[in-house]
Amino acid sequence: MKDEQKLQVSAIRNGTVIDHIPAKNLFKVIKILGLVKMDKQVTFGTNLDSKKQGKKAIIKLSDKFFMDNEINRLILVAPEASLNIIKEYHVVEKKQVEVPDKITGISKCVNPKCITNHENVIPKFKVISKKDVALKCLYCEKITDEDNIDIIL
């Protein structure tokens, strides 16, 4: 099994490996992290078997390291994602996505009558559930749950 995984996605020398992304959200993660515009090498695999998640996806980025606040933007689509920081083919650090208490931007508010969907206002939320992510809009007070998250780029 380990050998198969290795074949599917090749190793990188320096960079970041993002693992445990839900397969269905891979392209959202790519969008959120702005990988489309990146000039570094990017490899990704999806629909890989995962005991924990069923089908998972993985992204390998050469010579790219993230700040915590960039990574925390993933909480809405990949709350269980883990990051392996690679230096000279070795994992030198592991990080988990951390769900913050407040979120600015990232998602739109689900409520079509919310001011944030009508004027140029950056949506702000209080995170009221970290497990099944649920966000309470600090403007209209309505709750945006996981199924209704609409990522802003």
Place this chain on the structure above:
Amino acid sequence: MKNKSLVSIEDYGKNNILKILELAEYFEKNPNQKILDGKVIASLFFEPSTRTRLSFESAVNKLGGSIIGFTDAGSSSVSKGESLKDTIKTVSNYSDLIVMRHPLEGSAKYASEVSDVPIINAGDGANQHPTQTLLDLYSIKKTQGKLEDLNIFLVGDLKYGRTVHSLLMAMSNFNPVFNFISHPKLRIPAEHKLFLDNLGIKYYEHTEFTDIISKADIIYMTRVQRERFSDPMEYEKTKNAYVLNNAMLENTKENLRILHPLPRVNEISEDVDTNTKAYYFTQALNGVFTRQAIIASTLGLI
């Protein structure tokens, strides 16, 4: 509370609520005081609401302040496509306080972020209407002599009614028991029940409007709106199933008072109006004193 906007009832904790009610009592005894002399209050109604607007304007006039503003968006620069931010920024140059009503939810919170003067939310869509809640509380305190340990019945549209949700939040500071009476489709939302559960507040849900009201200290009636139902037949049936009439009040408690945020349609029969337990018109008068208290307190004049 000075210079602090009133956007949501959650902005006022228990102590601030009690302070406003005390002030309202003071203004009821001494309604005409020129403490707003030289102050300009902007009254921005981006959607019409005659009752709320007149109540605010009456409060300002009794305090000797002057009013600028508009009564609907059509007669303002909004019709030229100006953003809310620009309108608020401009008007905050001309006034000491802004009272605003807007159809979009969260608009008052946003206005409070861009304004240089305090904002009082006079209703932002279906979200919040905190001055209504404070006047409801004032009415409850005045008729019951206290806010603690009351049995409060909420009837009608408990799902969408913002007055219901804000009242529930505010009254939760005072150890109440709630009884919810509504059509199954208009039940109180799960998030509010969770809120009560977390505080250990007792509540009971009913779908029939029966003699259980004999236990009530307060019955808070609300209007069932036609647009909540896709089937007009169902609306007609529901509308008529939750009507309070005079005969139903026969075995109710002596201290019971009936509140309604108004306007009513048919959910309270007119034969109730002359019953001493009917309180909804006095409730509207209390709105003036409560708003006097809120304005004076926000401007730090008292």
